[in-house]
Amino acid sequence: MSEAGPAQGARIVLAHxxxxxxxxxxxxxxxxxxxxxxxxxRLTDAAVLDRPAGRVCLTTDSYVVQPLEFPGGDIGRxxxxxxxxxxxxxxxxxxALSLALVLEEGFPLASLDRVLDSxxxxxxxAGVPVVTGDTKVVEHGRGDGLIINTTGLGVLPEGGGLSxxxxxxxxxxxxxxxxxxxxxxxxSAREGLSFRTELRSDVAPLTGLVRAMLAAGAQVKFMxxxxxxxxxxxxxxxxxxxxxxxEVQEAAVPLSAAALHAAEMLGLDPLTVANEGKCLAVTPxxxxxRLLRACRAHPLGRRAAVIxxxxxxxxxxxxxxxxxxxxxxxxxxxxxxxPRIC
Amino acid sequence: MSEAGPAQGARIVLAHxxxxxxxxxxxxxxxxxxxxxxxxxRLTDAAVLDRPAGRVCLTTDSYVVQPLEFPGGDIGRxxxxxxxxxxxxxxxxxxALSLALVLEEGFPLASLDRVLDSxxxxxxxAGVPVVTGDTKVVEHGRGDGLIINTTGLGVLPEGGGLSxxxxxxxxxxxxxxxxxxxxxxxxSAREGLSFRTELRSDVAPLTGLVRAMLAAGAQVKFMxxxxxxxxxxxxxxxxxxxxxxxEVQEAAVPLSAAALHAAEMLGLDPLTVANEGKCLAVTPxxxxxRLLRACRAHPLGRRAAVIxxxxxxxxxxxxxxxxxxxxxxxxxxxxxxxPRIC
Numbered sequence: 001m002s003e004a005g006p007a008q009g010a011r012i013v014l015a016h017x018x019x020x021x022x023x024x025x026x027x028x029x030x031x032x033x034x035x036x037x038x039x040x041x042r043l044t045d046a047a048v049l050d051r052p053a054g055r056v057c058l059t060t061d062s063y064v065v066q067p068l069e070f071p072g073g074d075i076g077r078x079x080x081x082x083x084x085x086x087x088x089x090x091x092x093x094x095x096a097l098s099l100a101l102v103l104e105e106g107f108p109l110a111s112l113d114r115v116l117d118s119x120x121x122x123x124x125x126a127g128v129p130v131v132t133g134d135t136k137v138v139e140h141g142r143g144d145g146l147i148i149n150t151t152g153l154g155v156l157p158e159g160g161g162l163s164x165x166x167x168x169x170x171x172x173x174x175x176x177x178x179x180x181x182x183x184x185x186x187x188s189a190r191e192g193l194s195f196r197t198e199l200r201s202d203v204a205p206l207t208g209l210v211r212a213m214l215a216a217g218a219q220v221k222f223m224x225x226x227x228x229x230x231x232x233x234x235x236x237x238x239x240x241x242x243x244x245x246x247e248v249q250e251a252a253v254p255l256s257a258a259a260l261h262a263a264e265m266l267g268l269d270p271l272t273v274a275n276e277g278k279c280l281a282v283t284p285x286x287x288x289x290r291l292l293r294a295c296r297a298h299p300l301g302r303r304a305a306v307i308x309x310x311x312x313x314x315x316x317x318x319x320x321x322x323x324x325x326x327x328x329x330x331x332x333x334x335x336x337x338x339p340r341i342c
Numbered sequence: 343m344s345e346a347g348p349a350q351g352a353r354i355v356l357a358h359x360x361x362x363x364x365x366x367x368x369x370x371x372x373x374x375x376x377x378x379x380x381x382x383x384r385l386t387d388a389a390v391l392d393r394p395a396g397r398v399c400l401t402t403d404s405y406v407v408q409p410l411e412f413p414g415g416d417i418g419r420x421x422x423x424x425x426x427x428x429x430x431x432x433x434x435x436x437x438a439l440s441l442a443l444v445l446e447e448g449f450p451l452a453s454l455d456r457v458l459d460s461x462x463x464x465x466x467x468a469g470v471p472v473v474t475g476d477t478k479v480v481e482h483g484r485g486d487g488l489i490i491n492t493t494g495l496g497v498l499p500e501g502g503g504l505s506x507x508x509x510x511x512x513x514x515x516x517x518x519x520x521x522x523x524x525x526x527x528x529x530s531a532r533e534g535l536s537f538r539t540e541l542r543s544d545v546a547p548l549t550g551l552v553r554a555m556l557a558a559g560a561q562v563k564f565m566x567x568x569x570x571x572x573x574x575x576x577x578x579x580x581x582x583x584x585x586x587x588x589e590v591q592e593a594a595v596p597l598s599a600a601a602l603h604a605a606e607m608l609g610l611d612p613l614t615v616a617n618e619g620k621c622l623a624v625t626p627x628x629x630x631x632r633l634l635r636a637c638r639a640h641p642l643g644r645r646a647a648v649i650x651x652x653x654x655x656x657x658x659x660x661x662x663x664x665x666x667x668x669x670x671x672x673x674x675x676x677x678x679x680x681p682r683i684c
Contacts, residue, residue, distance in 0.1 A: 017406075018675065018676075018681070019569065019571035019616075020571050020575060020674055022676060044432065045401055045566065046399040046428050046434065047399065047400050047401070048398075048399055051396055052398060055391060055393050056391050056398075057388040058438055058440055058474050058495055059387055059388035059389070060474055060475060061476045062444050062478050063478075064359075064444060064480050089387060090388045098400055099402070100403065100404045101404075102404050102406060131400055133402060134404055134491075136406045142486040143485070144480055144484040144485065147444055147489065149442050151440050152388070156390065224387065227361065228361025229361035233361055233362060333362035334357065334362050338360070339479075340480065
């Protein structure tokens with residue numbers, strides 16, 4: 001940053017959102033220098049981009065995580081990675097992000113600067129520019145510090161993407177690493193919660209890992225990043241959509257001792273806790289080993305594991321074979337076990 | 343709508359944002375049926391769209407207007423039109439919208455349904471599908487009813503768009519109709535404000551009008567919808583960017599008696615008040631009459647007028663020749679004269 005830092009204690013005022021001089025100054029002095037690129041720098045109402053090289057993907061997410069900063073990340077990193085990952089798991093290469101801030105009057109400018117730095121770093125890591133944005137301010141007490149929306153535009157390369165083949169009994173379910181760390185890290189950081197752990201959020205852009213998986217020579221029939229609703233939510237969707245059962249081996253699901261302990265203390269099922277840097281994939285049994293090797297060769301996939309397989313058992317259910325030798329049905333969580341986690 | 347309406351008094355609960363069964367139900371029963379289209383109905387993490395036919399435009403806006411419903415529109419109509427218009431004034435044809443809702447716990451489902459109906463109607467009017475979305479819920483007292491982000495993807499047709507020619511002294515400034523009506527209508531509807539007028543917001547999609555303007559055979563060097571900051575903000579930007587002065591004839595600026603009266607009562611300069619269905623355009627003097635005719639032939643442009651022209655006077659300033667024969671400098675508003683207007 002070339003400009004001086006904000007005056008000690010400087011804060012967002014309503015006028016920062018009024019579309020006048022102060023808005024202009026906020027954008028030109030704090031936002032653009034951090035995120036600079038050719039499309040953004042023009043500061044037109046809409047960014048102009050080259051004609052995409054294939055079909056495009058569009059995805060949007062608003063981020064309301066509390067607290068805004070947590071072990072392993074913050075709302076800025078989350079807002080970039082969450083949206084980039086929604087594109088990546090569709091097999092799309094992210095090409096542009098929009099960034100819309102809703103600030104609460106009184107929000108410290110120093111906190112905004114940290115979040116913007118984090119947006120810039122994560123966007124750099126994911127290799128995707130922020131090309132357009134918006135800034136609004138709501139009165140003190142009518143907002144919650146900072147809410148971010150990012151919308152992502154991606155391009156689907158011709159060939160080399162996800163397979164269109166239907167999921168069949170026997171197909172393997174793979175997850176790229178340890179689960180539940182994002183949700184548990186955010187909870188552990190939340191004010192008023194009495195326990196602390198060494199857990200850190202796994203929030204990371206999955207673009208590189210997914211590209212490696214799709215280039216492995218394995219047929220990949222499905223990918224999804226298990227965020228809200230966790231692994232349980234994605235498995236329930238998959239089973240319902242494929243009209244097949246899924247058998248999951250609890251002992252095979254990557255989970256750190258710290259996460260297991262934290263989940264037990266909180267009375268949470270780790271399968272329902274949000275992840276922000278993991279991918280679940282479905283591949284034919286014959287390709288599972290190949291896909292696993294590709295994952296493990298990537299820094300974000302070192303602890304990848306095959307955790308289960310599709311079966312013809314009717315009616316379609318997700319069944320967990322527990323460590324203790326029992327069996328239980330895994331259900332999509334009903335509602336909000338973990339509010340404001342993303 | 344095929345489903346029954348919401349139970350009397352039914353409200354948003356935190357679990358609607360948890361990514362589980364209740365989120366799924368909210369999306370499948372309330373949102374998708376109203377906005378249904380091929381891309382949205384798949385309910386994947388990202389919508390897949392055909393390869394665009396040219397360069398693309400991306401624009402984003404969050405909407406925090408209060409009250410959510412106002413004379414002439416509501417936050418749903420505003421969220422569609424505001425984003426569509428940002429694409430239209432770039433010369434782009436809108437092809438897809440995303441819709442992200444941040445709901446406050448306790449928000450009435452009946453209000454949500456009305457807003458969604460309004461989103462659907464405005465999207466239909468603008469001819470653009472909502473292809474993807476997101477739903478988050480924050481605790482009661484931590485949000486403000488409903489905040490909407492829409493992000494728009496547009497395609498720039500080859501040829502027939504805006505001219506690249508630089509703005510020159512002599513060029514005419516045209517506005518497509520009466521100004522200041524959105525901002526004044528929202529203010530008039532705001533709780534606690536004692537005056538009422540017959541003013542209605544001008545919120546409307548400008549896609550058709552802009553297309554007619556670009557097809558008129560006139561060279562159009564610049565278009566912008568003067569929202570936050572009003573006409574004054576756009577004129578100040580234009581003068582600065584072109585390094586030319588602009589002389590505006592106050593008597594030529596379309597303004598209803600009701601708007602003039604309301605602005606006077608509120609002590610506001612109508613030039614600084616937001617519009618949501620107007621376009622300001624710059625064209626060579628020789629093309630002004632042709633462009634004006636094209637505007638007036640469209641229902642949204644019947645009261646279009648040439649309001650001023652660029653001059654070589656230095657330093658570059660926006661000067662208003664007032665009705666009373668005086669002159670004053672028009673400046674970009676400093677901050678928030680009208681908070682939460684869009």
